[in-house]
Amino acid sequence: MAEKSYIIDDREKNLFLLDRIAYVSEELHDQEMERVFGRCWVYVGHSSEIKNPGDFQSRYVAGRPVIFCRNQAGEIKCHFNTCRHRGAVVCVERSGNKRNFRCIYHSWAYDLNGKLVGLPGEEAYSGEFNRDELGLRSPARFDSYKDFWFLCLDPDAPSLSDYLAGAKEYIDLVVDQSPSGTMDIISGTQEYDIAGNWKLMVENSVDDYHLPSTHSTWLKYMMNSGVKIEMPKEGLVLPKTGK
Numbered sequence: 001m002a003e004k005s006y007i008i009d010d011r012e013k014n015l016f017l018l019d020r021i022a023y024v025s026e027e028l029h030d031q032e033m034e035r036v037f038g039r040c041w042v043y044v045g046h047s048s049e050i051k052n053p054g055d056f057q058s059r060y061v062a063g064r065p066v067i068f069c070r071n072q073a074g075e076i077k078c079h080f081n082t083c084r085h086r087g088a089v090v091c092v093e094r095s096g097n098k099r100n101f102r103c104i105y106h107s108w109a110y111d112l113n114g115k116l117v118g119l120p121g122e123e124a125y126s127g128e129f130n131r132d133e134l135g136l137r138s139p140a141r142f143d144s145y146k147d148f149w150f151l152c153l154d155p156d157a158p159s160l161s162d163y164l165a166g167a168k169e170y171i172d173l174v175v176d177q178s179p180s181g182t183m184d185i186i187s188g189t190q191e192y193d194i195a196g197n198w199k200l201m202v203e204n205s206v207d208d209y210h211l212p213s214t215h216s217t218w219l220k221y222m223m224n225s226g227v228k229i230e231m232p233k234e235g236l237v238l239p240k241t242g243k
């Protein structure tokens with residue numbers, strides 16, 4: 001049975017409508033988590049956030065808690081921040097430097113490669129117990145483009161390079177402004193929570209229509225700073241770099 005569409009996209013009539021249920025239904029949200037965030041490459045972090053061996057950041061990516069860290073060999077790794085014993089959060093700190101991550105519940109310890117390296121009372125475990133099989137799990141795919149690291153929960157997804165495709169030009173645009181060719185994420189964080197559906201945020205990012213009304217102060221500031229802002233007859237209202 002064909003799935004219900006929540007979109008009316010009639011090019012001939014120049015009509016595009018979206019059912020409001022797409023923004024409020026928990027069932028649809030669950031499906032999106034599985035079909036969008038469960039299949040796409042999602043940004044994890046930047047190499048400069050974990051410069052030294054042992055540096056880590058813990059955060060939620062694609063709805064999953066992960067540890068983004070650098071091992072003793074200098075390699076960047078990503079593990080699910082979920083203990084293999086009873087599923088507690090292993091690393092509760094947001095960032096720092098560690099040799100091991102010790103679960104707060106029963107003290108199972110994992111190294112920077114996610115390997116289970118210690119647990120209290122190991123001699124009491126018998127039979128099939130094999131600590132080598134009980135390391136932290138990792139996302140199916142983990143890869144980077146110009147020091148920007150992404151994960152993907154789908155083992156069959158296309159490569160990161162193919163997935164990013166033309167979006168690489170935007171990363172290049174930013175990175176190529178650095179004389180050294182590399183970038184540093186500077187310390188300090190600005191965070192905000194939005195009590196709204198994730199699609200509203202994505203759509204708002206490409207909604208240039210609201211710039212003149214909502215962001216007139218910013219537009220004037222940019223214009224006064226010498227940034228060339230053209231108001232096209234149709235299409236986008238994006239500032240140009242002036243090159």
Ligand code: FES
Nearest residue numbers: 083085086103106
């Ligand atoms: S849940 Fe982590 S050690 Fe038990």
Ligand SMILES: [Fe+2]
Nearest residue numbers: 088104105106
């Ligand atoms: Fe207790």
